[in-house]
Amino acid sequence: MTNSISERIANIRASLPPSVRLIAVSKQVPTELMREAYSAGIRDFAENRIQEATSKQTQMQDLPGITWHFIGHLQSNKAKKALELFNWIHSVDNLHIAQRLDTLAPQMGVSPQICLQVKILPDPHKSGWMIPELLTDLAALDQCKNLQIQGLMTIPPRGLDDEEILHLFHRTYQLAQEIASQNWHRLKMQHLSMGMSGDYQLAVSAGATMVRLGTILFGQRA
Ligand SMILES: *Cc1c(COP(=O)(O)O)cnc(C)c1O
Numbered sequence: 487m488t489n490s491i492s493e494r495i496a497n498i499r500a501s502l503p504p505s506v507r508l509i510a511v512s513k514q515v516p517t518e519l520m521r522e523a524y525s526a527g528i529r530d531f532a533e534n535r536i537q538e539a540t541s542k543q544t545q546m547q548d549l550p551g552i553t554w555h556f557i558g559h560l561q562s563n564k565a566k567k568a569l570e571l572f573n574w575i576h577s578v579d580n581l582h583i584a585q586r587l588d589t590l591a592p593q594m595g596v597s598p599q600i601c602l603q604v605k606i607l608p609d610p611h612k613s614g615w616m617i618p619e620l621l622t623d624l625a626a627l628d629q630c631k632n633l634q635i636q637g638l639m640t641i642p643p644r645g646l647d648d649e650e651i652l653h654l655f656h657r658t659y660q661l662a663q664e665i666a667s668q669n670w671h672r673l674k675m676q677h678l679s680m681g682m683s684g685d686y687q688l689a690v691s692a693g694a695t696m697v698r699l700g701t702i703l704f705g706q707r708a
Contacts, residue, residue, distance in 0.1 A: 491519060492526035494703055499527070502697070506690055509555055511682075511700030513538065514707040517545045523703065524549050532576070532698055534558030536567050543571060557639075557698060559613050562586050569596050576639040576679045576698070579603040579613040581623045588630035597632060601639035601679045604661065606654045609643040617661060628670040637677030637695070638662050642685065651685050655692035 489497070499508060509530040512520050520531060520542065532555040533539040539554065546552065556572040559579065565586045568575060578584050578600050591598055603614035615623065627635060640658045642651045658680060666675035681689025683702035690697065700707065 491522045491703060495523060495526040495528060498699065498702065501687075502690060506694060507696040509679075509696055509698045510703055511557065511698050512542070512704070513558075513700065515700070515704045517542055519704055520546065521549070524552070529553060530555060532557045533572075534577075536564050536571065539571050540567070555698075566590050566594070569594050569598055572598070574599040574601070576601040576696075577603050577613075579615065581626055584627055584630055584633065588632045591632040597634055600633045600635045601637050601677060602627070602635065603639045603641075604658065606640060606657045606661075607643055609641075612641055612643070614640070620661075621665075624665065624668070624670065624673065628673050631672060633672075635673045637675050637679065638665075639679035641680075641682070648685075648688060652688045652692060655680055655685075655689050655694070659693040 502508060507530060509532050510523050510528045511532045513534045529551050530553045534557050543554065553574065554572045555574040555576055556568055557576045560568055560575065560577060560583055562583060565583065569587065569590055575598055578587065587598060602620065604620055605612055605614040605616055608616065638658055638661065642654050658678060662675040662678055665673065677695045678693055679696040679698065680694045681697035683699050686697040686699060
């Protein structure tokens, strides 16, 4: 990758439908490069570690209008800090953490945007609901009145070919449709957070509304 960050951003932005939100995954990326991305128009940054995000947000305080997205596994004891730092949490992966966030949010005066992380295929390396468990937990999730549950997030297991990945993204789309058709009070299914550097085009073709891109923007992480 010899192009500059701003050229890469411009190229990818031009290849995406305008309605798809481009989220720059800046984990392990120094703030100098994040500033370059900001100058090129990026306003959505995603991090997966609370501590790293805390220090970067301090360093980038002078840049207005950033939306911060959390994409890592969230432990209960970090829930409060996550609500302090992030507008979106894409990686809510079990009912317990959802309920914890729901309890904390009003105490902190926030109303976080949430995606439910789902595993379409079993994957020992990833957290998230399997489909039957998610369907079981929907009624309780719908009671989380302080969360703005906006949709689903998924990450394909490693080692799938393009056809299998596309199938998995389609299945995620269908699952969102199925949940939307159940007419819950609060649960919304307007967003699908799926697609990383290696598979975002497949994700977009299957209906992704947010893609989370790291390597393809910033280069290989250390
Ligand atoms: C690291 C990460 C990404 C970005 O991955 P790239 O392959 O570098 O684009 C996206 N989503 C999640 C959840 C991640 O942890």
